[in-house]
Amino acid sequence: MARWCRDESVVTDKDSIDAPVSVVVPAKDEARTIVRVIETMAALPKIDEVIVVDNNSTDETASVAAAAGARVVAEAQPGMGHAIRAGFIAARNDWVIKVDADLDRFDMSLFSRMIEARAPGVGLVKGIWQDPRDPMPMTRYLVIPALRQMYPGLGGLLAPNSGIYAFDRSLIALPELVGSYAADLDVLLRVHASGAGVAEADIGRIANNPRDPSHYASMTEVIMGFFLRKRDLRITEEIVVLAESATQVITGCLGRLVAHLRAGGRVTVFLRNPGSSAGRVLNEALQVFPTAAVRPFGDAAGFRPADTSSCLHLIAPHPSTGQQDGVRTALAMQEALDVDADILLLSVDPDGYEIADFRADTGLDIAEGLAVKQAALARLDRGNSDALPREVFETYLPSGDIS
Missing domain, CATH: 3.40.50.10320 (LmbE-like)
Structure with a gap:
């Protein structure tokens, strides 16, 4: 079967859900934390490569990542969406885990739960975590209500905006992903529209520093604009x-x-x-x-x-x-x-x-x-x-x- 031809075996074949996994880590000026992320992720079961996408770092992120055993991909165009798109395209495995480069305070060993949650019919597993210092206003007051209104099949997700997830990249047209930080949501909607299921896995607890409300101001406008444009495209x-x-x-x-x-x-x-x-x-x-x-x-x-x-x-x-x-x-x-x-x-x-x-x-x-x-x-x-x-x-x- 040619990969481009849609077929139920794309998401239900047992060999697919037991297959090795690539890790993609978008990074900009993360030399201080990147080594622990690489070493921890590389040690997880079924992980056979870690890709760090250097997004115009001004520090030693690229050289430090390479020395730690990662494959480094350079992406000159600024923006998280451009970085993860480059990493997803470069990955050698269909299943990919996307994580951030500053998760040194996370128990990343729990990320293996996303790999274990792969199942027949599932094309994406979102990681859910608890943060007692972050009430998640973006998720609670924008993303979840928007999904319930526009994509009711996703309305039951607890952490749809999570930037930590595993997915089958063969299900979507990777070059078409948006370049903004709405890219994680774009992956979610594209996997959903492909007909594959979306699952969630508990990946533990983290305590971020309290965030100022202004942190969400520009993000809200970008995410709202993304949802409105996607609604007009009627992808389902x-x-x-x-x-x-x-x-x-x-x-x-x-x-x-x-x-x-x-x-x-x-x-x-x-x-x-x-x-x-x-x-x-x-x-x-x-x-x-x-x-x-x-x-x-x-x-x-x-x-x-x-x-x-x-x-x-x-x-x-x-x-x-x-x-x-x-x-x-x-x-x-x-x-x-x-x-x-x-x-x-x-x-x-x-x-x-x-x-x-x-x-x-x-x-x-x-x-x-x-x-x-x-x-x-x-x-x-x-x-x-x-x-x-x-x-x-x-x-x-x-x-x-x-x-």
Whole structure:
């Protein structure tokens, strides 16, 4: 199985949950504390590498970390999100633990509980700790209420904002993680949208120095902005395409698919001939996204959305092209699946040409997927790889002519 094709074995295979683990430690000017973090984490069961991401330190963090046995990765772009993204990409194992570089007062041996909490269907384990000096106002008054309103499946977490966690990095598109300190939440939401479960593990107690309320002021604005942008991207809505040809998908909706995948959403494309030359172009355009899958059309009858999906958008050929199997299958999905679903019709025929009877009523911005679509169109050698920054669809309204 190719890694980019979504499959239940990604999160349920026993070998995966027993696999070795990489540790990623973002660090800036942490030469004083980094050695103990490296040595303690390296000694935990199943840990086979510790990566320290040096984020423009002005002290000896990098050399001290290397001398302590860590693999040092340099990330020049400032920001915790940029640092952990670089570390996650550099890791050699799918399962990764992210920890901070200043945890010298923590009993880090308890972090092994996150490794032990891996289980079939679980893609992320958040570490929970108790701090008698920190009432966690950010978590209690912003993060948890936001999750309950926007992502109710995560509303029961006790420490969703924890920056100490273990996760299966193969589940998400790592290069798309945000660069701010909302990155830990971005990992959480992307794993959730992938369909994998989120667990928590008690990792003990720490007593930080009391924090001034101003510590949370700028963080609150960043986190709130992150949640609002993520809400607009609707990453728990799942897209399913039922098409006659890959050319039809590339010309009619590839921009929308890529934009959704970059945000963290799930996309499944069912094709008549996924092994065609155009099918290979489509596969290569989507293969960098772990939440994308391309399947033979005959597999559509067995499709099931993720438990975390809030609704389905079913995209099918326009019936006026004479290709009605897509709409029939979409209607069957609407009836059989226990999730809200709409049906959108493509504006092009199987050869990728605009159809005369199409009546657009939905236009979607594809700016985040435009470059990928243009590259795919160029590979189809159609003589014109230009693509507009919007794709249009027609909402299917049953008329009784589909049998």
